[in-house]
């Protein structure tokens with residue numbers, strides 16, 4: 001197994017896309033499951049903490065070590081099986097999302113989880129339950145995980161298959177490959193019904209596999225993943241439309257969302273059924289214009305939407321979208337409707353550019369990201385949007401708003417120019433998170449908690465529930481070695 005200790009060689013493992021920085025003794029690169037197990041046993045013997053690293057695009061410091069060793073998954077990057085007939089793939093955790101998408105598309109298959117950043121590893125997308133633009137229709141990564149091999153932090157291996165191992169109420173047993181039974185208790189808190197990625201996924205009688213999805217590298221090391229695939233759609237309608245007035249854009253999204261729900265419920269033929277409804281405010285458009293000069297000026301908002309359909313359905317569905325756009329005063333003359341795969345890719349780049357430009361700005365100014373990842377129930381979203389926007393405007397700090405508005409999921413990024421503004425931005429951020437929780441939403445809908453957001457997880461769930469999460473973690477990680485510092489402070493594990 002390759003081990004790196006040289007400072008220059010391990011720098012990239014000590015930071016993530018949020019510019020959160022850490023330190024460690026060494027980075028290990030196991031090349032198979034046995035080496036992962038050996039490494040865990042070594043860490044137990046030597047009393048060393050392990051942080052699992054994906055590709056470092058996380059935005060919460062979750063992969064950033066604070067001492068101990070890093071287990072890098074880069075060398076576990078193969079595809080084990082791609083079953084076209086039964087539509088599934090078995091992969092190793094270090095496979096790049098973009099490589100996986102290419103492979104599946106070549107076989108006319110479709111993997112909907114679509115984080116805006118495609119430069120991430122599949123294992124990490126499971127560990128964070130990543131989602132993205134298509135989550136509005138297809139749900140998060142969780143919906144596509146059929147099986148997992150996991151090396152537990154006590155050095156044992158479990159093989160989990162969806163639909164096979166369920167909790168009994170809030171109690172569950174992990175049966176390891178060597179025949180050991182680990183009996184643990186799930187916290188009994190209630191999770192919000194919105195898109196949600198904050199804290200352990202826990203429900204009465206749940207499928208045990210779901211506990212590991214979104215556990216942010218704290219409960220086990222994922223070494224193999226079986227993913228469900230769909231048939232590649234015959235056609236993809238994709239458009240970026242511009243609105244002179246923000247209210248029109250928001251009304252358009254609300255109606256498109258409701259129509260999509262209706263289509264799915266009634267299985268309406270040729271109905272509107274968006275895969276994603278992505279919003280960009282005026283500040284985002286201004287921010288993007290230096291890279292995309294074709295963005296028209298004088299528009300307060302834009303929406304990117306996509307719908308998958310058959311080739312035969314395309315024209316009638318497009319007509320329905322145009323009717324809805326006209327109703328909400330979008331300007332079809334300046335809007336972009338994809339006519340080719342190249343256009344569709346450009347729209348993806350456009351969406352990606354706003355997130356990456358924000359991160360670049362933060363890194364250039366050596367600041368930490370102050371960006372919300374909040375979702376609230378649809379019925380509360382418009383109030384929540386204007387509440388958040390008002391706070392940002394009143395602060396005088398530069399900001400951009402974009403996000404997965406189909407899921408009522410808001411990314412409001414404050415871009416503080418100095419330390420004083422950074423402190424003010426943190427204060428506003430907290431007010432917005434509190435509001436999301438008050439409106440029955442979540443403080444994180446997709447990025448997770450990591451180390452950067454644990455104080456807010458504590459506020460959202462309360463100390464008693466954090467203690468329950470810590471007890472669950474201790475049950476699975478009795479030596480307290482894995483992903484320490486993610487989700488909650490270490491002190492809860494020492495009680």
Ligand SMILES: Cc1cc2nc3c(=O)[nH]c(=O)nc-3n(C[C@H](O)[C@H](O)[C@H](O)COP(=O)(O)OP(=O)(O)OC[C@H]3O[C@@H](n4cnc5c(N)ncnc54)[C@H](O)[C@@H]3O)c2cc1C
Pocket residue numbers: 016017051052053054055056057058059062063073093114115116117119120121122123124125126127128129130131132133216217218220221222223352355356359446447483486
């Ligand atoms: C520009 C930009 C846009 C983004 N857009 C989205 C988006 O639309 N949706 C979204 O959900 N996220 C988004 N993200 C966040 C990020 O891409 C995801 O969280 C992604 O899943 C992280 O993958 P990674 O390989 O970079 O993991 P890392 O950051 O390296 O690690 C993330 C977490 O996974 C754990 N982990 C990694 N591998 C394993 C494993 N094998 N077993 C157990 N734990 C493991 C780590 O310990 C850590 O806790 C975006 C990030 C950027 C920079």
